[in-house]
Amino acid sequence: MRSDGVFKLVLAVSIAAIFALFQVGANHLFKESDSESSHFVRESQIRKLHNQDASLNIPFLDKISKYWYVGGETEIRNAGSIRLTRAGGTDQYGLILSNGMGDNTIDNFETIVTLKISPKEGSKPRALMGDGVAVVVTAEKDFLRQDLTSSYARKQYEINSGGVMVGDTSMMGLPLNLPGMAVIIDTFKNQGRTRVAVPFLDVILNTSPKTQAYDLESDGARTTALKLNQGKIKLKKSLMQGDTTKLRLIYLESENFLKIDIQYAEEGDYWIELFQTHLKEPLPRNDETNQRYIGISALTGELSQTVDILSVETNEFHLKDKDDTSNDFAKEIELYFIQEYNEKIALEEDSEQRWKMSKSQPRYEVNEINEMPAKKQVHGKSQFLKNFIVFFIIITTLYLASVYVRVSMKHVISSKRHRSKSVGLLPH
Structure with missing residues (x-):
């Protein structure tokens, strides 16, 4: 009787342990599946739409003549590149700027500029070059108008634009106090105290041309x-x-969020994040047209370099039949960033209800929208493998436990039979 009680106790404990193990495994399995599927089973409703009017690609001439201003010594090679400056040409500048004739009402968007910066052919590997390149999103375009040649017209424009200095090119080919955001690639170190070796990048925001300006001579250090x-x-x-x-x-714009990435040829298709932030105020717009204009410029001084623009691609993020400032857009853009850029946006509970971008990795692979199913499929395979391993462990444990119980039962029965036979042999 005593051995029967012990056996029943062992059997009960074994069954309870197996049940508990199964519960833990099942919870892990479904929890993982639910958390991952919330981001990867349903595709975001955000659509990335190409803005042709704010983009440039081969052939260039037709698009340039319709939707872009050209300034300085810029050379257009219709089936080649847009050359802003040329190595060997000192004190040059060149620029292109969207002219607002097309769709430049860009709110939530990405712009990708493909370029090449080259030294003079045959120059030494460490030869000095200069000065740099700027990529801007600005509220002003009329400083390039052809009818600003008279002093009166220039003065009138400066008053109307809030003080933009017509004719100045010291911000890498653009006016030093141009309103808007400027991403400046510096290829020559003017200031000896600048510790970082060239090339380096700065991001500035000008919201008041009368009081704010970029300073070239200090490599941006004295920029106001x-x-x-x-x-x-x-x-x-x-x-x-x-x-x-x-x-x-x-x-x-709906989140005042800005992110800047770079892709080097030697890195393949991988993007490297350079900078991201939440701005305190939106990027400036043109007061009359409500538009923003995209510009790329280059500048040389005593030193020179060749700067070729190979393409400009602008895409906008839209949610069908929804306002881009709605809560639905906020939720969908978070899901979109996880799927498209491998990034996560989290809602921040503060007075301004801003979002906060939490960088998941400094380097990541970018896939186009039509490649999204492949990306989900790769992730699905990884999740399936993890689930299979967990399931295999549970089944194996159950099998081993059942074998143990069966062997134990046989051992107990065999012991009982042996004991009964032994008892039957005792003399009366």
């Missing part, structure tokens, strides 16, 4: 416009060696 990055952002030397490089600007 708002400098968004704390220190110089170091870039790779390959940027100045003629390699094809892509610069990506992502701006979400």
Whole structure:
């Protein structure tokens, strides 16, 4: 009787342990599946729509003549590139700027500029180059108008624009106090006290042309416009060696969110994040047209370099039949960033109800929208493998436990039979 009680106790404990193990495994299995599927089973409703009017690609001439201003010594090669400056040409500048004739009402968007910065052919590997390149999103375009040649017209424009200095090119080919955001790639160190070696990048925001300006001579150190990055952002030397490089600007006006990435030729299709922030106020718009204009410029001084623009691609983020400032847009753009950029946006509970972008990794692979199912499929395979391992462990444990119980039962029965036979042999 005593052995029967022990056996029943062991059997009960074994069954309870198996049940508990199964519960833990099942919870883990379904919890993982639910948390992952919430982001990857349903595709975001955000759509990335190409803005042709704010983009440029081969052939260039037709698009340039309709939707862009051209300034300085810019050379247009219809089936090649847009050359802003040329190595060997000192004290040059060149620029292109969207003219607002097309759709420049860009709120939530990305712009990708593909460019090449090259030294003079045959120059030494470490030869000095200069001065740099700027990519801007600005509220002003009329400083390039052809009818600003008279002093009266220039003065009138400066008054109407809030003080934009017509004719100045010291912000890498653009007016030093141009309103808007400027991403400046510096390829020559003017200031000896600048510790970071070229090339490096700065991001500035000008909201008041009368009081704010970029300072070229100090490599931006004495800039009175708002400098968004704390220190110089170091870039790779390959940027100045003629390699094809892509610069990506992502701006979400609904969240006042700005993100800047770079893609080097030697890195393949991988993007490297350079900078991200939440702005305190939106990027400036043109007061009359409510538009923002995209510009790329380059400048040389005593030193020179060739700057070629290979393409400009602008895409906008939209939610069908919904206002881009709605709560639905906020939820969908969070899901979109996880799926498209491998990034997560979390809602921040503060007085302004801003979002906060939490960077998941400094380097990541970008897939186009039509590649999204493949990305989900890869993730699904990984999740399936994890689930299979957990399920296999549970089944194996159950099997081993059942074998143990069966062997134990046989052992007990065998012991009982042996004991009964032994008892039957005792003399009366």
